[in-house]
Amino acid sequence: MRAEPQAAPYRPDPQITTIAQWIGDGVDAASFPQTLLRFRNQRWDKAVGLGNLTDSEWTGHFGRFEPLPQNLPRPLALKYHGHQFRVYNPEIGDGRGFLFAQFRDASGRLLDLGTKGSGTTPYSRSGDGRLTLKGAVREILATEMLEAQGVNTSKTFSVVETGEELTRGDEPSPTRSAVLTRLSHSHIRIGTFQRLAAFQQDDNLAALVDYCLAQFPGPMPPADAPGREQPAIILMHQAVERLADLAASYMVAGFVHGVLNTDNMNITGESFDYGPWRWLPRWQPEFTAAYFDHQGLYAFGRQPEALRWNLGQLAIALRRLADSEPLIAALDRFGECYQANMIRRFCWRLGVESRGLEHDGQLIDAAEKAMRAGDIGPDIFYFVHRGGRNASGDLAQALAGYEAVGEQDSYWDGPQPEAMLIEEVESIWDAIAGHDDWSLLHAKVAALRQMGNALGEPPAPAGHA
16 A cells, blocks of 8 residues: 655745746746636645645636745746757747745655646747647646656646637647646756856856755765765766666656656656656557657667766766766766666566565566567556566566565456556547546546555655655
8 A cells, every 4th residue: 555645734935036036037827718627636735735725726826826825926937958859959948837836745845836838938939838738638647647656756736727729730729728737846957957057157057056955855975986075976976866766667667758858857856747658558669759759769768878868968067066077977877776776666566575686687687578578568567467476488487486565455356457558548538628528537547546556655766865
């Protein structure tokens, strides 16, 4: 059984105001024709002290963006650059969203509420600053599935339908509109550091490093790491540990993010900002999520490579504050951190006790071969073989000596696992678009949370205190 998020009082703490002068611009939300509440995350609203809001108060804050008490008086559109498909782009930033509020949860973590589809900002370029309702529904499904699978992900906190008709070139139009609010542990990106480095704002770059170390604390680098007392080096080691774990969690989940650009890389290692995502229908390393990823740069099997490359860009930005050697030493830890996290996350999802690096590595190899041979995806594989059951051939040999973890939940006795293949996603949306029928979405969210309970408490995200 998985623990529910711990309820907490409302504890506003807008720390971003200490660096607001250079990290963002004050903006106003769009004025929408309507604010119709479509999704409220009642698992997480209590965790930040907002569980007692009425629906009317909720839409006031997350549809019209009336400020929360003692919080940011005005939303902040964050500034950043980024490599998009490895092409540097200085013309980006929060183009259809902003940071709305910050507060502490029961453990003391600093959490953000950020938006998607809240209107134009100075960084909208030619965009309208809006979000389709379908895009919001897809983000609900992505975050709920990832959370159930133990991935360190942002949470879809609220979706409010806004009553505008939007035109989009890659889906039927006109289509319905929405504004989404996400709950995240930071919205500081690798691209945030890249922007400051590009403008040679070294004082601000150092201040951002200090902000991240103070607000998102993590472990010190290994005892033999060169430069381990320097703030930029400490942050680099933490980022490597966090993003290596994120890469491993994607691979174990069978998830393809689709757009692993540096502006989509959270310094806390939390996954966020979901666009053309997919889950694998079968084990296929070359599978891509984005129709425009013609070279397969962010294909499923290349995601660890992509995250390591992005960390290299962070190291280049931090080179303005530290020497290359200790930054490279931190980056060189990615492989070992990734392997260690693959093992702990794979064993957790399969429901078996780890037997150490050598045995666990052989088991993962056997699992990949079994998925290829059976032409199946990870969801079915983990479900069928939960706790080491139903194995034969090489897989049975690799599982010999492994012990199951925990009690058997009734979920594992069902006919099939919960999955998130694109056909089901489209069916859920079709019911909403065609009949305003939200029952399939609500049922899916409930089923995913049941699956999360059956999987049990997930591995703690790496690289945090």
